[in-house]
Amino acid sequence: MTDQIEPFHLSVPDADLEDLRERLARTRWPQPATVEGTGQGPTLAKLQALGDYWRETYDWRRCEALLNGLGQSRTEIDGLGIHFLHVRSPEPDALPLIMTHGWPSSVLDFRKVIGPLTDPVAHGGEAGDAFHLVIPTLPGFGFSDKPTEPGWLYPRIADAWIELMDRLGYERWGAQGGDLGCAVTDTIASKRPPACTVRSTSCSTRLPSYPALSGTAAMRKVLVSLTPRLLKTPRSSVASHSPP
Numbered sequence: 494m495t496d497q498i499e500p501f502h503l504s505v506p507d508a509d510l511e512d513l514r515e516r517l518a519r520t521r522w523p524q525p526a527t528v529e530g531t532g533q534g535p536t537l538a539k540l541q542a543l544g545d546y547w548r549e550t551y552d553w554r555r556c557e558a559l560l561n562g563l564g565q566s567r568t569e570i571d572g573l574g575i576h577f578l579h580v581r582s583p584e585p586d587a588l589p590l591i592m593t594h595g596w597p598s599s600v601l602d603f604r605k606v607i608g609p610l611t612d613p614v615a616h617g618g619e620a621g622d623a624f625h626l627v628i629p630t631l632p633g634f635g636f637s638d639k640p641t642e643p644g645w646l647y648p649r650i651a652d653a654w655i656e657l658m659d660r661l662g663y664e665r666w667g668a669q670g671g672d673l674g675c676a677v678t679d680t681i682a683s684k685r686p687p688a689c690t691v692r693s694t695s696c697s698t699r700l701p702s703y704p705a706l707s708g709t710a711a712m713r714k715v716l717v718s719l720t721p722r723l724l725k726t727p728r729s730s731v732a733s734h735s736p737p
Contacts, residue, residue: 496660501565501576501636503557510553517548556601563607567636568660570653573645576600576636577629577657582611584623588691589663591627591654595672599635600628602671624667629657631673651680658688667691 522541526533560578567576578600581587590610594602603626609616610624630637632645632653654677658666665688670678675694682692 495569498566498568498660501567503560503565503636505553505557514548517544520544559604560600565636568657570656570660571649573632573640573653574638575629575632575653575657577627578607579661580607580611580626580628582623582625584612584614584620586621587611587623587625589627589658589661589666590624591629591658591666591668593629593654593668593670593674593677594631594634595670595674596631596634598672600630603628625663627658627661627663627666629654631677647676647680648684650677651684654681655684655686655689664688665690667693669693 522537525537530536563578563580565576566579567574569575592603594600607626607628609618611626613622614620632650633639654668668678668681668689669692670676671694678692678694681689
């Protein structure tokens with residue numbers, strides 16, 4: 494095991510992208526449903542349109558540039574390589590916050606809120622609402638390693654996230670997550686690490702609640718009030734869903 498944190502630069506070979514386009518072009522589509530609408534699932538036309546979008550329109554290089562611009566890293570924790578974004582705020586007193594995505598998803602869940610959370614002043618907010626963001630990729634997802642043994646459940650992931658924040662040198666931090674990330678975040682809270690002082694989740698789990706870790710006014714204001722305005726979604730939807 495090594496504690497080293499290494500920069501990660503994403504550059505998928507052109508040959509891999511062309512191979513994907515060719516495989517999409519060779520898709521063997523099923524027969525249309527026997528009913529109108531979506532009563533038997535997504536319509537064939539919608540699925541074919543999605544396939545065409547991925548093959549002809551989607552700009553992977555733009556996504557690649559976005560991720561590289563945010564700052565990607567990898568480190569080994571508990572024998573597994575973990576990929577994460579680390580975006581520091583220009584505000585020196587910003588609260589470090591680890592944010593965990595859900596399933597099936599990725600760190601791109603948070604792309605629209607990274608700017609407002611790290612630099613709220615530039616988005617009409619207040620300096621006191623700023624966060625340093627750590628956004629790891631769950632084991633087996635994206636550019637984190639795939640486990641080769643069973644056991645990477647919520648408690649082990651929570652321990653890895655606690656270790657990651659410690660490795661980054663953060664002595665006081667918060668945690669946020671939705672969907673599977675909600676369960677990881679609640680598990681972190683249940684372990685009561687001394688450095689984790691606040692938590693916020695965008696869905697509910699059956700794990701016990703710990704009031705001391707239930708979120709600061711700044712976190713509630715930014716994650717509940719600011720996020721819906723930026724994403725143009727009703728506030729009520731943010732209470733139960735991760736950001737897109």
